[in-house]
Amino acid sequence: MNVLVIGNGGREHAVIAALAKSPKVNKIYAMKGNAGIAQLAELVNVDYCDVKAVGEWVDQKGDIDFTVVTPDDPLALGLVDELESRGHRAFGPNKNAAIIEASKAFSKELMKKYNIPTAKYETFSSYEEAARYVETCDIPVVLKADGLALGKGVLICKTRQEAQDGLKEMMLDKKFGSAGNKVVVEEFLEGPEVSCLAFTDGKTIKPMITSCDHKRAKDNDEGLNTGGMGTFSPAPFFGEKSAEEVMEKIMKPTVYAMNAENRTFKGVLYFGLMKTKDGYKVIEYNSRFGDPETQVILPMLKTDLMEIFEAVVDERLDEVNIEWEEGACVCLVLASGGYPEKYEKGKEIVFGDLDKDVTVYHAGTAEKDGKIVTSGGRVLGVVAKGKDVEEARKKAYANAEKISFDGMYFRKDIGVKYRNIEKE
Ligand code: AMP
Ligand code: GLY
Numbered sequence: 001m002n003v004l005v006i007g008n009g010g011r012e013h014a015v016i017a018a019l020a021k022s023p024k025v026n027k028i029y030a031m032k033g034n035a036g037i038a039q040l041a042e043l044v045n046v047d048y049c050d051v052k053a054v055g056e057w058v059d060q061k062g063d064i065d066f067t068v069v070t071p072d073d074p075l076a077l078g079l080v081d082e083l084e085s086r087g088h089r090a091f092g093p094n095k096n097a098a099i100i101e102a103s104k105a106f107s108k109e110l111m112k113k114y115n116i117p118t119a120k121y122e123t124f125s126s127y128e129e130a131a132r133y134v135e136t137c138d139i140p141v142v143l144k145a146d147g148l149a150l151g152k153g154v155l156i157c158k159t160r161q162e163a164q165d166g167l168k169e170m171m172l173d174k175k176f177g178s179a180g181n182k183v184v185v186e187e188f189l190e191g192p193e194v195s196c197l198a199f200t201d202g203k204t205i206k207p208m209i210t211s212c213d214h215k216r217a218k219d220n221d222e223g224l225n226t227g228g229m230g231t232f233s234p235a236p237f238f239g240e241k242s243a244e245e246v247m248e249k250i251m252k253p254t255v256y257a258m259n260a261e262n263r264t265f266k267g268v269l270y271f272g273l274m275k276t277k278d279g280y281k282v283i284e285y286n287s288r289f290g291d292p293e294t295q296v297i298l299p300m301l302k303t304d305l306m307e308i309f310e311a312v313v314d315e316r317l318d319e320v321n322i323e324w325e326e327g328a329c330v331c332l333v334l335a336s337g338g339y340p341e342k343y344e345k346g347k348e349i350v351f352g353d354l355d356k357d358v359t360v361y362h363a364g365t366a367e368k369d370g371k372i373v374t375s376g377g378r379v380l381g382v383v384a385k386g387k388d389v390e391e392a393r394k395k396a397y398a399n400a401e402k403i404s405f406d407g408m409y410f411r412k413d414i415g416v417k418y419r420n421i422e423k424e
Helices: 010-020 051-061 072-076 079-085 095-102 104-113 127-134 160-172 240-260 294-300 305-313 389-400
Strands: 002-007 027-032 066-069 121-124 141-145 154-157 183-187 193-200 205-207 216-218 222-225 230-233 267-276 279-286 328-335 359-362 365-368 371-374 378-386
Touching (some): 002 010, 010 305, 027 051, 051 079, 066 079, 066 305, 072 079, 072 095, 079 095, 095 104, 095 279, 104 121, 104 183, 104 279, 121 127, 127 183, 141 160, 154 160, 160 183, 193 240, 193 305, 240 267, 240 279, 294 328, 328 389, 378 389
Parallel strands (some): 002 066
Antiparallel strands (some): 141 154, 141 183, 193 205, 193 267, 216 222, 230 328, 267 279, 328 378, 359 378, 365 371
């Protein structure tokens, strides 16, 4: 099969690396890809948020058998619907299901309606009403821009003043553009976080191995929220009891709720969860693979990813037995100085002599005059496996030290958190 993969980050590099191992896959195209992906796929320079243009390209190309849509924005814009309407097979939720990520107001209402555990909240379209509410609600409080904001539209406010300033930024100054037209004001929850991703065809749910992200830019979870500065798998506190609770109270009710709303979800459903003293609660849904979660999940997948993708599209996921390697995996993100705020691009990357069993997934890289240069905030993900998280993280750090570019920074504490929490 010839497969087109939409996207250009570390996540897409990991997806493409897994597909490249499949005996079913003949040739891979990546729209738009990056310098690392270029080693495995032919790059296609079409704006993937222009869903019509993508549909036309696939039509004209004529030999694309399957398209994998990974990023949130083309999913929310209906790229899968566009491809299906032209008679092509595509992996990813339809537009009416991708809303589970694209609108926090939608997902919060869904959880309320179907009794899916989540933080208490109020939604506001009026700045004045939101400002009044924030004067009396419990503190800390969490503000979330309704729309897509690259994982950055969430503010944890420790004082009333911070909350008022945050509301102004979101609703009046439009710091996150139209994503801030509506704002969800949410109860602050505490506990360890886990990313639980699952394949689903709307009938069967097959969870992947768990992972933990590090969203803040700085060590000890300080600094601004980012797209993710590193991940490890599995979550040390997530045992069988957790898996059962999450499946019964969160995963099944969510997939069935989407069916009941005539928004059947087919693809990867990402449950961002917090283990609170009252059990697991949903912090967010994503309608896709996580980034950088995918970089620690797919290297552990033993089953052919193409076979899983096809089974989801054909609604026969129950027939596939998905197997995972034992052990642990760590991904350390190397970022551009200044990210998630302003940063420079075009810095040459020097790769040292890396261990053979370490993988570097490219995120924001490009090729320029035969050299690999930075082209984004998150530049590379250094991925290592080990018998446990500690062994994997040591290997990832040792190899990260061999890579350099001007302004490069990374967190020093990826994979350290949660190790003392009891597993259950
Ligand atoms: P989100 O984009 O919704 O995943 O939020 C980004 C991060 O903000 C999460 O990973 C949490 O660490 C934090 N966060 C979001 N909602 C809450 C909440 N209600 N209470 C505490 N922390 C939260
Ligand atoms: N790593 C979080 C996300 O993909 O949204």
